Every structure is written in C-alpha cells, then in structure tokens.
Amino acid sequence: MxxxxxxxxxxxxxxxxxxxxxxxxxxxxxxxxxPGLSPRDRSLITVASLISLYRLNELPFHMKKALENGVSKDELIEVITHLAFYSGWPTAASALPIAQRAFEEAGQ
Structure with missing residues (x-):
C-alpha cells in the first residue's frame, strides 16, 4: 500500500x-x-445517487468534488429539485444544507 x-x-x-x-x-x-464518462458526468451521477439513497455522510465530499469537476451550483440545485419528485422530498430537503455548505466553502 x-x-x-x-x-x-x-x-x-x-x-x-x-x-x-x-x-x-x-x-x-x-x-x-x-474513459467512458467524464469526471463531471461521474460527479453528477454520484451526487444524484447519494441524494436518492439518502447517503448524507458521503454527500459533502461529493458535492465539493462535483464543483471541482465542473458541475455548477445551479446544476446541483436543479439535480436536488428534480430528485425531490423521484427520490422523495426528505432526501432533497436534506441535501440542500449540505449543498449550501459546499457552495460556501467553494466561495460560490
């Protein structure tokens, strides 16, 4: 190792x-x-999966990684909004403060 x-x-x-x-x-x-997906696309998929599965422990790291990989603040908010209807309101609502912290830490 x-x-x-x-x-x-x-x-x-x-x-x-x-x-x-x-x-x-x-x-x-x-x-x-x-090579099959860009890091940006992988980040979108990962964030959406973590939100849908209510995996809040891993979400802060991957929100930050998504921003680093070129996913915009507006796109992440849109993912959360969209998922409210597919994974449930509580999963989306729980993702919002995590996203807000990631945005603040990234200076956005």
Missing amino acids: SEKPTNGRKAFGHIAPALADYTDNVLFGDVWER
Whole structure:
C-alpha cells in the first residue's frame, strides 16, 4: 500500500488501511478514471445517487468534488429539485444544507 496521504488514507486509513487503499486505488484510481464518462458526468451521477439513497455522510465530499469537476451550483440545485419528485422530498430537503455548505466553502 502507498504511504502518500491520499483522501482515503486521510479519512480512515488509520483504522482501515486496506479499505483506504481500495478507495484510493480502485474506486478513485480505476473506476473514476475510466474513459467512458467524464469526471463531471461521474460527479453528477454520484451526487444524484447519494441524494436518492439518502447517503448524507458521503454527500459533502461529493458535492465539493462535483464543483471541482465542473458541475455548477445551479446544476446541483436543479439535480436536488428534480430528485425531490423521484427520490422523495426528505432526501432533497436534506441535501440542500449540505449543498449550501459546499457552495460556501467553494466561495460560490
């Protein structure tokens, strides 16, 4: 396993080094780097999935990543609004404060 301070290693490498390695090398190394979708498209899909599945722990990281990958603030709000009708009002309402924090942290 690599000793460089990657996102997975920083987040939980101290307790689950193998999971951190899989996160860094397989998920963000192999899966996210596949040529079939752009990082922007992968971010839109991931954010929509996390909102729909009510995965609030992972959502802040992926909202920030989506902004870094070129998804706009307006697009993320539109995703949340659209999902209110498909994944439920509570999932969309719960995503809004997370989005607002991500926007503030990104200076948007």
